Amino acid sequence: MSTTTEAPRAVPGSLPHSDGAGSFVPVQTRSERPASFDPADFSVPTGREVNWRYTPLDRIRPLLIDEDTESGDDLAVDYRIDAPDGYHVESTGHEAAPRGEVFRPEDLPSAIAFKRCANALHVRIPQSATAERPIVIEITGKDASRHANAHVIVEAMPQSAATVLLRHRGAAQYAQNVEIIVRDGARLEVVSVQQWDDDAIHASAHQARVLRDAFLRHTVVSFGGGVVRVNPSVALTGPGAQTEMYGLSFADAGQHLESQVYLHHEGPHTKGEVLYKGALQGASARSAWVGDVLIGPDGVGTDSYEANRNLVLTEGARADSVPNLEIETGDIAGAGHASATGRFDDEQLFYLQARGIPEDEARRLVVLGFLGEIVQKIGIPDLQGELTAAIEAELAATPVEGVVA
Numbered sequence: 001m002s003t004t005t006e007a008p009r010a011v012p013g014s015l016p017h018s019d020g021a022g023s024f025v026p027v028q029t030r031s032e033r034p035a036s037f038d039p040a041d042f043s044v045p046t047g048r049e050v051n052w053r054y055t056p057l058d059r060i061r062p063l064l065i066d067e068d069t070e071s072g073d074d075l076a077v078d079y080r081i082d083a084p085d086g087y088h089v090e091s092t093g094h095e096a097a098p099r100g101e102v103f104r105p106e107d108l109p110s111a112i113a114f115k116r117c118a119n120a121l122h123v124r125i126p127q128s129a130t131a132e133r134p135i136v137i138e139i140t141g142k143d144a145s146r147h148a149n150a151h152v153i154v155e156a157m158p159q160s161a162a163t164v165l166l167r168h169r170g171a172a173q174y175a176q177n178v179e180i181i182v183r184d185g186a187r188l189e190v191v192s193v194q195q196w197d198d199d200a201i202h203a204s205a206h207q208a209r210v211l212r213d214a215f216l217r218h219t220v221v222s223f224g225g226g227v228v229r230v231n232p233s234v235a236l237t238g239p240g241a242q243t244e245m246y247g248l249s250f251a252d253a254g255q256h257l258e259s260q261v262y263l264h265h266e267g268p269h270t271k272g273e274v275l276y277k278g279a280l281q282g283a284s285a286r287s288a289w290v291g292d293v294l295i296g297p298d299g300v301g302t303d304s305y306e307a308n309r310n311l312v313l314t315e316g317a318r319a320d321s322v323p324n325l326e327i328e329t330g331d332i333a334g335a336g337h338a339s340a341t342g343r344f345d346d347e348q349l350f351y352l353q354a355r356g357i358p359e360d361e362a363r364r365l366v367v368l369g370f371l372g373e374i375v376q377k378i379g380i381p382d383l384q385g386e387l388t389a390a391i392e393a394e395l396a397a398t399p400v401e402g403v404v405a
Helices: 070-076 108-116 346-353 359-375 381-397
Strands: 014-016 024-026 077-082 121-125 135-156 161-182 187-194 201-210 215-222 227-236 242-251 256-265 271-280 286-295 303-312 318-327 334-342
Touching: 070 135, 070 161, 077 121, 077 161, 108 135, 108 161, 108 201, 121 161, 135 187, 161 215, 187 201, 187 227, 187 381, 201 215, 201 242, 215 227, 215 256, 227 242, 227 271, 242 256, 242 286, 242 359, 242 381, 256 271, 256 303, 271 286, 271 318, 271 359, 286 303, 286 334, 303 318, 303 359, 318 334, 346 359, 359 381
Parallel strands: 121 135, 135 161, 161 187, 161 201, 187 215, 201 227, 215 242, 227 256, 242 271, 256 286, 271 303, 286 318, 303 334
Antiparallel strands: 014 024, 077 135
């Protein structure tokens, strides 16, 4: 496969100055980011790049090394697929359609994973079919010292409807690409849940294309793992395409949970909503969220909004949040973005305590209500109950102080 955008070899992720003097300036907008299937087109990140500035590179170093690990994948990760007959289809080789129809690696771990994963895991919802129960892909790491590469394809054929759940558990060094194609008139929900052990590292790029009058709800839930970096990208290419992108995270001491979200309104009369929420507790708890929305020149009639909210529960925890918005047409229905990081709302606590609820219980209810907004948007009742219990367990592990770091 050919490179889609040339990256300057000396400083990948940079563009030459117009004076032609040979120096470079960093790429600042997501739409300018280079893409390539060849890992050699990406230098090892230093942390100065805009897309790596918040990531602890020393901790994910194993995912930045282009080594042949195909023989070790089976030793690192187990896969189990629960899907109706005919939904799991064979995908042999890098050229097997529809692999690469949508996906273009935008960083080194993604390019390595694409190259090193010989065969994709392909789930296809047949045309006009409706899956009566969620399709579940369970990914279980078996060894934190072993590396695995993966490419997962979720393809919803025209007029189909389904929910696909990706569950990550155990421990491994796991580089993953997820390619999502929502064809005309289809309705798809994809939920990726990260409940890794504390010594797992996980870098994942999700790239989706939503076609005419189709709908995608995409949700990222990160609770476990030492370093978890899940970056979803959705392109609304067809007229009338819609997406809802949600995220939920709870970072404890020693954890780094990150998402870089990209929503591209390419076609006319598209609609997108982005809402990510996170809670942090523990002196070394870290989260990072970067949200980019691009409304292209053909995105007339676009309606788009993105927001990130973070609740810091203890001293020393830190949340970085950066919303960005590019608009290349003046004919839109609306667009906006917002970000907020802080402690408890004192008025909410006062309201609850004034009605006889003890302070500790009041704080617990506030956190549950804050994160529960995302939980309730997931269309899997059993998972909703499980996540609520997981939030309760997180709160019970460390007393909540309710102060800003």
